[in-house]
Amino acid sequence: MTIRQVHQHFVGEVSGIDISQPLNSEQVAAIEAGMDRHAVLVFHDQALTDDQQLAFSRNFGELEVTLAGQMAKPEERRLGDRLELGDISNLTAQNRIRARDDRSRMYALANRLWHSDASFRAIGAGYTLLHARVVPSKGADTEFADMRAAYDALDDATKAEVDGLVTEHSIVFSREQIGFSDYREGNEDRLKPVRHRLVITHPVTGRKSLYLSSHIGGIVGWPVPEARAFIRDLMEHATQPQFVYAHKWRVGDLVMWDNRTVMHRARRFDDLREVRDLRRTSIKGTGLEVAQAA
Numbered sequence: 001m002t003i004r005q006v007h008q009h010f011v012g013e014v015s016g017i018d019i020s021q022p023l024n025s026e027q028v029a030a031i032e033a034g035m036d037r038h039a040v041l042v043f044h045d046q047a048l049t050d051d052q053q054l055a056f057s058r059n060f061g062e063l064e065v066t067l068a069g070q071m072a073k074p075e076e077r078r079l080g081d082r083l084e085l086g087d088i089s090n091l092t093a094q095n096r097i098r099a100r101d102d103r104s105r106m107y108a109l110a111n112r113l114w115h116s117d118a119s120f121r122a123i124g125a126g127y128t129l130l131h132a133r134v135v136p137s138k139g140a141d142t143e144f145a146d147m148r149a150a151y152d153a154l155d156d157a158t159k160a161e162v163d164g165l166v167t168e169h170s171i172v173f174s175r176e177q178i179g180f181s182d183y184r185e186g187n188e189d190r191l192k193p194v195r196h197r198l199v200i201t202h203p204v205t206g207r208k209s210l211y212l213s214s215h216i217g218g219i220v221g222w223p224v225p226e227a228r229a230f231i232r233d234l235m236e237h238a239t240q241p242q243f244v245y246a247h248k249w250r251v252g253d254l255v256m257w258d259n260r261t262v263m264h265r266a267r268r269f270d271d272l273r274e275v276r277d278l279r280r281t282s283i284k285g286t287g288l289e290v291a292q293a294a
């Protein structure tokens, strides 16, 4: 197995490994080391079943149950009862393209905002693994922004200011930016804000990064408008072209990234005419623990 740096210093392309097969501990350690060095790893030409993707993902820790899956009714879940498998597609449970005013489509449109997966949970995601089954003819890139480089590029006064700040995250804050508020009753607990440090230190490398996400709606101790204006400034800083890699999907790509060191966003495509079908697994992050509001 070899890892070659591509495009940007934080992206590695992995070759010489078939991830549909069980891995040995050396292979797992080599992938983890590659993740620590690069933050995004790309594996091309991997034909994976759902179960093979789940098995590969479990090498790296405990899998998360997806929020969209939890909030969907069983008959709405296209991928059945595998709640650790996120359905990143524009298809209904009957495998038809979602209508323009489909509620799940509108909810998922917030993935076009820069975010860190599951930062609306007290323990956000560490690694996310996304596997491409069907890709549209154009568009639909996933973009990644390196939050270590973004932190390093702050001036010293801003570094001093952000160190120690605690932010509040909720799925509500990202959805309200696109005007979505159609939550079903019974999900109130899942919408409550959680707290995270704005600057986090990677548990293995010790490098600092900005833990930013469109799920942020406040900074503890700050007036809301001031907090949101400042977070917006930091988001603009952190997503300048020199920090960003755009992944153009091919069928069979598996891309894994570390949500503690990169943000990401989906880009637009003709989702009312073309099909996109990706499957997502996420690992619970370590090193993200912070005291929550009482």
Ligand SMILES: [Fe+2]
Pocket: 111, 115, 116, 117, 264
């Ligand atoms: Fe995401």
